[in-house]
Amino acid sequence: MIFVTGGAGFIGSNFVLGWLAETDEPVVNLDKLTYAGNLDNLRQVREDARHVFVRGDICDAALVGRLLDTYKPRAIVHFAAESHVDRSIHGPGEFVTTNVNGTFVLLEAARAYYAGLDANAKANFRFVHVSTDEVYGSLEPGDAPFTETTGYAPNSPYSATKAASDHMVRAYHHTYGLPTLTTNCSNNYGPFQFPEKLIPLMITNALAGKALPVYGDGRQVRDWLYVGDHCAAIRRVLQDGRPGETYNIGGWNEMGNIDVVHTLCNILDELAPKSGSYRDQVAFVADRPGHDRRYAMDARKIERELGWKPAETFSSGIRKTVQWYLDHQDWVSGVQSGEYLKWVEKNYGARNPAQEQVA
Ligand code: NAD
Ligand code: DAU
Numbered sequence: 001m002i003f004v005t006g007g008a009g010f011i012g013s014n015f016v017l018g019w020l021a022e023t024d025e026p027v028v029n030l031d032k033l034t035y036a037g038n039l040d041n042l043r044q045v046r047e048d049a050r051h052v053f054v055r056g057d058i059c060d061a062a063l064v065g066r067l068l069d070t071y072k073p074r075a076i077v078h079f080a081a082e083s084h085v086d087r088s089i090h091g092p093g094e095f096v097t098t099n100v101n102g103t104f105v106l107l108e109a110a111r112a113y114y115a116g117l118d119a120n121a122k123a124n125f126r127f128v129h130v131s132t133d134e135v136y137g138s139l140e141p142g143d144a145p146f147t148e149t150t151g152y153a154p155n156s157p158y159s160a161t162k163a164a165s166d167h168m169v170r171a172y173h174h175t176y177g178l179p180t181l182t183t184n185c186s187n188n189y190g191p192f193q194f195p196e197k198l199i200p201l202m203i204t205n206a207l208a209g210k211a212l213p214v215y216g217d218g219r220q221v222r223d224w225l226y227v228g229d230h231c232a233a234i235r236r237v238l239q240d241g242r243p244g245e246t247y248n249i250g251g252w253n254e255m256g257n258i259d260v261v262h263t264l265c266n267i268l269d270e271l272a273p274k275s276g277s278y279r280d281q282v283a284f285v286a287d288r289p290g291h292d293r294r295y296a297m298d299a300r301k302i303e304r305e306l307g308w309k310p311a312e313t314f315s316s317g318i319r320k321t322v323q324w325y326l327d328h329q330d331w332v333s334g335v336q337s338g339e340y341l342k343w344v345e346k347n348y349g350a351r352n353p354a355q356e357q358v359a
Helices: 010-022 039-045 061-071 085-090 091-114 118-126 157-176 198-207 226-242 257-271 300-306 314-327 329-335 338-349
Strands: 002-005 027-031 051-055 075-078 125-133 180-184 187-189 214-216 223-228 246-251 254-256 284-285
Touching: 002 010, 010 027, 010 039, 010 061, 010 226, 027 061, 039 085, 039 329, 051 061, 061 091, 075 091, 075 226, 085 091, 085 157, 085 338, 091 125, 091 157, 118 180, 118 329, 125 157, 125 226, 157 180, 180 226, 187 198, 187 226, 187 314, 198 214, 198 257, 198 314, 198 329, 223 226, 223 257, 223 314, 226 300, 226 329, 254 257, 257 284, 257 314, 314 329
Parallel strands: 002 027, 002 075, 027 051, 075 125, 125 180, 180 246, 187 223, 214 284
Antiparallel strands: 223 254
């Protein structure tokens, strides 16, 4: 069986659902169920005996060690993290705790567990660490996309903690021989993404008749990848990736934020028409402090070595995603709890209204 952390979050739950659909291999899923984790994401596998859900913290060394000894997984796939850049600006402490200390606890537990395996189990064991393109910093227009050898230059507390965890993972391979693999992926979108991130926030705000808050000039560029393609890439890395290596994962799909928002408005105008266009709700607001201007990924290594390529284009994936949110309004209202409303007030209430303008 495999051991997944953070499997009740956005990418983790898509991974667990995809894994159980594609294979017969059981999954132990350790998740703390923070605001971002939701058992409703895993409703489809609630009755599935191959899925063992454990509510707990990756920082709990005794728990992690006991789970590894009990379930004897052949691999760990590590998603658990604090993942939202804006939250890391308001409160970096949790990011250091989970992303840095939590990954350290997991690595130590994995090292002890690995040491006790027989030669055959050792040869097959893998530790896949799921990381981000943000560790590479920010690109200027015209700069070549990030490759696996680009130097690390994280700019936000979030990306700095992810970079720290990547370095620890690397060190555990070089020092202790733990068979680790790191994936660095660009911006994901798709079902079950918490509506604090750009795409689900814009869809849910649009449908609720609220402002669509675009930071700064809206010309920041991100590379967007459908979450199912990211999960497929992780499966390929787990299956055939070379221990000690890192793999960039991306969609070759750079877009300016304002273009993403306009695309969402166009699709909503078609699928959920109202009088006037959703574009009328766009409002430019104060920028994110330290906002990275551009990310772009060179994903040729994973394409060449592991034969992975995204199956979705942005236009097919984004349409599916908008349709999913339209069809799952109950899920949206379920996650928009008291805590969510407090976050909206904290992040958007204080943004200088003088800087707002309608596009
Ligand atoms: P998410 O915030 O949606 O989910 C994180 C999950 O981790 C939640 O279920 C949460 O309950 C759990 N968790 C948090 N702290 C925990 C702890 N201490 N112990 C156990 N569980 C804990 O995040 P996501 O967007 O699904 O991202 C998953 C991983 O992928 C993260 O490591 C993130 O850095 C990375 N990543 C995300 C993106 C993206 O676009 N979302 C892109 C590249 C990489
Ligand atoms: O690049 C991969 C990363 O992508 C992941 O590692 C992170 O976990 C994930 O959160 C994401 O980070 P971003 O900061 O790029 O994603 P976010 O959805 O928060 O923002 C995308 C862009 O949209 C960014 O330039 C900021 C902008 N934005 C975001 C929000 C929430 C807005 O203009 N308005 C908003 O309200």
